[in-house]
Amino acid sequence: xSRKKTPKSKAGSxxxxxxxxxxxxxxVGSGGGGxxxxxxxxxxxxxxxxxxxxxxxLSSSGDFYDVAFKVMLVGDSGVGKTCLxxxxxxxxxxxxxxxxxxxxxxxxxxxxxxxxxxxVTHAYYRDAHALLLLYDVTNRASFxxxxxxxxxxxxxxxxxxxxxxxxxxxxxxxxxxxxREDGEKLAKEYGVPxxxxxAKTGLxxxxxxxxxxxxxxxxxxxxxxxxxxxxHDYVKREVRGSGCCRP
Ligand SMILES: Nc1nc2c(ncn2[C@@H]2O[C@H](COP(=O)(O)OP(=O)(O)OP(=O)(O)O)[C@@H](O)[C@H]2O)c(=O)[nH]1
Ligand SMILES: [Mg+2]
Numbered sequence: 607x608s609r610k611k612t613p614k615s616k617a618g619s620x621x622x623x624x625x626x627x628x629x630x631x632x633x634v635g636s637g638g639g640g641x642x643x644x645x646x647x648x649x650x651x652x653x654x655x656x657x658x659x660x661x662x663x664l665s666s667s668g669d670f671y672d673v674a675f676k677v678m679l680v681g682d683s684g685v686g687k688t689c690l691x692x693x694x695x696x697x698x699x700x701x702x703x704x705x706x707x708x709x710x711x712x713x714x715x716x717x718x719x720x721x722x723x724x725x726v727t728h729a730y731y732r733d734a735h736a737l738l739l740l741y742d743v744t745n746r747a748s749f750x751x752x753x754x755x756x757x758x759x760x761x762x763x764x765x766x767x768x769x770x771x772x773x774x775x776x777x778x779x780x781x782x783x784x785x786r787e788d789g790e791k792l793a794k795e796y797g798v799p800x801x802x803x804x805a806k807t808g809l810x811x812x813x814x815x816x817x818x819x820x821x822x823x824x825x826x827x828x829x830x831x832x833x834x835x836x837x838h839d840y841v842k843r844e845v846r847g848s849g850c851c852r853p
Contacts, residue, residue, distance in 0.1 A: 675822045677815070678730060680755060681740035682748040683720050686774040689805035690740065694815050699806050731762035736769070736818045741789075743773045743802065744781035749788065756796060768821050768837070769798045772814055776848035777804040786848070799841040802848050810846055817841050 679687040689700050706720065731737075739755055741748040752771070759769065773789040776782070786802055793800030799817070803810045817840055824835035 675735040675819070675826075676733060677736045677738065677818060678734045679738045679740060680727070680759070682742070682745070682751050685740040685742040685745070685748050686805045687738075687740055690738075690772070690774060690803065690811060690814075693805040693808055693811045697808070699808075701806070728758075728762045731759065732764070734763055734767055735822055737763060737767055738770050738772055738814060738818065739798075740772045740774050740803075741784065742775050743784045743786075743789075744775050744778045746783045749773075749784045749792075752792060768818055768825075770814060770818060770837075770841075771796075771798050771800045772810075773800070773802040774805060776802045776809060777806045779848075799838050801841055801845045804848065809848060813841075813844050813846075817844070 679691060681687055683706055684704060688705075692698055692700055737759060739752065739759070741752055743749075759767070771789065771793045773784060773786070776786075789800055789802065801810045801814060803814060805811060817837060820835055820840065821837045
């Protein structure tokens with residue numbers, strides 16, 4: 607597998623993973639059984655996330671689950687999608703050399719979205735239940751490209767896809783060029799929940815996935831007796847700040 611460092615502002619990749627909601631914050635299933643699904647159409651996942659009615663499935667991690675959702679991470683190359691996923695899944699940080707995702711990662715559906723791989727990513731949007739859209743707070747171009755990503759999402763993803771905007775790498779305070787307020791403003795404009803994250807320190811990483819999982823679970827269960835889950839409110843309540851002075 608040939609891997610190389612790519613410039614920060616190049617269009618990026620889209621790791622995808624399944625969220626087993628039986629264990630909302632648990633390990634991420636591969637969805638592809640750990641094997642490389644190849645560059646063909648993305649594997650189908652039912653819209654309501656139900657895989658086998660009345661029968662639990664076994665994920666590649668060995669956990670049983672009866673509902674699984676397809677979640678994709680999208681955004682420019684180098685914003686930290688793979689690192690965010692690894693942080694959530696393994697609790698580790700991939701420091702050092704930037705190994706850009708090329709094609710599809712064998713561990714999970716880690717599809718690359720550098721311009722030349724974009725058509726592969728488009729196939730994956732189709733049955734995604736949720737999208738985490740990332741930019742890098744130290745890279746202005748990655749923030750400016752968010753609107754283009756949203757246009758692409760509206761074109762290829764399902765209308766009811768759960769969407770969240772994440773400003774990653776907030777641990778890099780010296781290099782920060784995108785203010786938290788800028789992210790908040792953009793998110794408000796598009797009506798999507800927003801939080802800042804760090805794959806390096808783990809700030810808000812579990813929360814981002816947990817919030818998405820809660821929203822998807824509530825949507826799929828549709829229990830009229832339960833109060834409606836409000837993703838925006840949940841995020842606002844639970845989110846942690848990166849600096850010293852804001853909660
Ligand atoms: N300081 C800091 N560096 C990060 C963070 N997340 C990722 N990085 C670094 O940013 C670089 C790119 O991270 P990746 O996760 O590979 O980026 P990507 O979005 O998957 O890139 P593509 O696969 O090319 O689309 C790596 O050198 C990481 O170590 C973070 O939260 N903080
Ligand atoms: Mg990657």
